[in-house]
Amino acid sequence: MKSLLGKSVAVLLGSMFFALYLMMTTASAQEINKVTLITQVLPEGEKAVALAVKYDSNIDSTTLSIDSFAVEANVGGKIAGRNIIKVYTNDAPAIAAQSKVGKYVILEMNPEDANAGTSDFNPATWLSSRLTLNYYVTQMHDIADRKGNTIAVSMKKIKNSAQITPIVDSFTKKTFTDSTGSLNYRLFKPDTKMGKEYPLVIFLHGMGERGFDNSLQLTGYRGALVWATPENQAKNPAFVVAPQCPPNTYWPADDVQQLVLKTIKDVIAKYPIDTNRIYINGLSMGGFGSWKLIQNNPNLFAAAVIVCGAGDPNNVEPIKNMPIWLFHAADDPIVKVSGVINDPRMQITAYGSRDMAAALRAAGNTVIRYTEYEKGYVAPPLAPMGHFSWIPAYNNPEIIDWMFSQTKAGR
Numbered sequence: 001m002k003s004l005l006g007k008s009v010a011v012l013l014g015s016m017f018f019a020l021y022l023m024m025t026t027a028s029a030q031e032i033n034k035v036t037l038i039t040q041v042l043p044e045g046e047k048a049v050a051l052a053v054k055y056d057s058n059i060d061s062t063t064l065s066i067d068s069f070a071v072e073a074n075v076g077g078k079i080a081g082r083n084i085i086k087v088y089t090n091d092a093p094a095i096a097a098q099s100k101v102g103k104y105v106i107l108e109m110n111p112e113d114a115n116a117g118t119s120d121f122n123p124a125t126w127l128s129s130r131l132t133l134n135y136y137v138t139q140m141h142d143i144a145d146r147k148g149n150t151i152a153v154s155m156k157k158i159k160n161s162a163q164i165t166p167i168v169d170s171f172t173k174k175t176f177t178d179s180t181g182s183l184n185y186r187l188f189k190p191d192t193k194m195g196k197e198y199p200l201v202i203f204l205h206g207m208g209e210r211g212f213d214n215s216l217q218l219t220g221y222r223g224a225l226v227w228a229t230p231e232n233q234a235k236n237p238a239f240v241v242a243p244q245c246p247p248n249t250y251w252p253a254d255d256v257q258q259l260v261l262k263t264i265k266d267v268i269a270k271y272p273i274d275t276n277r278i279y280i281n282g283l284s285m286g287g288f289g290s291w292k293l294i295q296n297n298p299n300l301f302a303a304a305v306i307v308c309g310a311g312d313p314n315n316v317e318p319i320k321n322m323p324i325w326l327f328h329a330a331d332d333p334i335v336k337v338s339g340v341i342n343d344p345r346m347q348i349t350a351y352g353s354r355d356m357a358a359a360l361r362a363a364g365n366t367v368i369r370y371t372e373y374e375k376g377y378v379a380p381p382l383a384p385m386g387h388f389s390w391i392p393a394y395n396n397p398e399i400i401d402w403m404f405s406q407t408k409a410g411r
Contacts, residue, residue: 186224204245
């Protein structure tokens with residue numbers, strides 16, 4: 001009898017230990033399910049700012065710390081670590097203001113890291129190129145899910161298999177083509193209501209973002225994105241078109257100007273556009289292109305925002321009543337704020353923003369607005385140097401309301 005009882009106890013204990021072993025094994029076997037890279041277009045351009053690490057169950061945020069994970073970035077073939085500055089859980093692969101119950105662990109990274117950028121600029125060609133981004137996450141310490149199961153440390157490096165770029169991902173890739181050529185562009189469509197028409201905003205990028213990838217015009221800066229943010233769309237729903245200039249030409253070229261105009265007209269024909277509220281904004285080379293477009297097509301546009309561009313002061317009569325807001329830094333070393341600018345690449349002779357503002361005022365334009373940043377203002381830490389006046393310009397929320405308040409019927 002004692003022998004039988006002893007065997008029963010032994011079997012029971014064995015079963016308990018086996019069940020405990022299975023529980024521990026199951027808990028320890030859980031690993032990272034998926035890694036998503038999150039990039040964001042900051043005022044200085046696109047940067048990799050976070051990783052969303054997905055598990056199979058909701059994670060206990062109290063078991064997380066900055067040291068729980070390590071991130072290694074292979075950016076354009078250069079390998080270096082990234083500094084994690086914040087760790088929390090979320091119910092979606094997205095940055096959040098505070099932790100939420102979910103299967104995702106969000107690893108926010110320092111955007112000031114040397115390898116945080118996503119593109120490389122070649123000064124010899126004046127062209128940027130997007131870099132290949134491979135990010136690897138390693139779980140360095142044990143963490144737990146919300147059921148109390150331990151997810152054991154794992155030295156496996158898990159590579160990102162997806163990438164998310166808020167706002168940029170809301171722009172659809174498009175191409176306009178006819179017998180004269182083709183032009184890549186990105187299109188943002190607002191939430192529309194039947195029978196209602198919406199403004200259209202055109203953005204012309206700078207020289208470095210020329211190409212065929214149909215992406216750089218959105219990721220180099222916020223000139224297109226600022227109009228499409230959820231906050232601004234809630235207040236001013238609008239279509240946004242951001243064409244990309246091919247790498248072997250420039251916005252002021254006559255054939256490219258015609259392709260831009262045809263693209264705009266094609267969008268107008270396909271979507272519910274309010275033709276009294278078509279706006280253009282451009283920076284640097286895009287500023288040159290914007291000046292030429294409004295000066296040669298004054299009846300198309302309701303208003304313009306032009307940043308560090310240059311135009312023809314002898315041809316301001318057609319736009320003497322157009323609302324225009326200019327931005328330029330007094331110490332811009334690339335596009336002079338005043339005086340003649342002979343650019344052999346674009347084969348154009350133009351004058352800086354200070355001269356254009358003066359010419360418009362002399363022609364009777366009473367609605368011209370001109371913001372000139374004093375010497376030394378557009379400089380570190382605000383911006384790399386004086387040419388980057390688009391950083392403070394697009395940080396000014398007043399331009400949004402100002403732009404959308406203008407109509408062709410109002411002038």
